[in-house]
Amino acid sequence: MIVSHRHKLIFIKTLKSAGTSIELALSHHCGPADIVTPIYPLVPEHEPRNWRGWFAPWREVRSKNDLQKNVSELMRRNRLYNHIPARFARARLPRHVWRDYLKVCVERNPWDKTLSHYHMFKNASWHRHYDPDLTLDRYLQNGILCHNAPFYCDTQGQLLVDRVLRYDRLDEELADLFQTLGLPFDGLPHAKGDLRKDRTSYKEVFTPGQADQIGRAFRKEIDLHGWEF
Structure with a gap:
């Protein structure tokens, strides 16, 4: 996950959708105050920052599992993390940040x-x-x-993000996103692409x-x- 205060962008990371490559591309444009969560396996050029912290564990609790999850993450100060669902990120970020920033994810x-x-x-x-x-x-x-829907929808199935980019035309959609942010886009770095040889x-x-x-x-x-x- 990335929260860029510099560019007023929130990137929600979904599964099997070039998320790590997008994180690497975006993190190069993040400032020292922006939030960049760790990724696994570790990538040397990726520099996590500002993701730890305290939060109210009772927010966005819809079940006993939600509460147990929140308390466990609170004890480790894992306020934000790699594949955090949007509804939990919304509950742990300042309200004006979630309201005013452009929220984006990718689906496939x-x-x-x-x-x-x-x-x-x-x-x-x-x-x-x-x-x-x-x-x-x-x-x-x-x-x-x-x-992936649980990462970018609420428990009722309603979208929590502003834009869902399509993986099948990702270069085109990322180029448009980067242009919206006023950033250069030279394509994505290569990450994890060797897992599917066939x-x-x-x-x-x-x-x-x-x-x-x-x-x-x-x-x-x-x-x-x-x-x-």
Whole structure:
């Protein structure tokens, strides 16, 4: 996550959507007072800052799990962090910052995103779900899918961000965003791109049954953004 007071921008980081590369690109334009959260695995040129702090743990509590989560993060002073959902970031930032800053995230076609997520589980030895023998069927059966809507929507499914950039035309949309911010855009740095060595399109990988299963699992995101297989 990035909160740039200099450019009045809040970047909410979603999963499997070039988030680390975007963070690296944005962090180069952040000032000493801006918030840059740590990323994992560590990237040498990334310099986290100003993300620790105290916050009111009762804000944005919708369940017992929310309260336990907030108290645990409060004890570690993890006020903001890498993949913090927008609703918790809103509760932990000053109200005028959330109200006045441009809030942005990225979303990706769920079939393409699912295939990328599967490759991360299969190839990323640092990941807690790493399994080099993982098959697509077993991945889909385990139910640990890459849902991003909880990062940028509230518990009722309403958007909490101002702009959702599309991953399938990311260069164009980032160029427009950087122009809006008055920043130069020379493309994204390379980060984590080596996890998916097989670049076969998801349309050629998933069976009809697998494609239908993913479509059902991501129905809310598909309806929200109009994705198609």
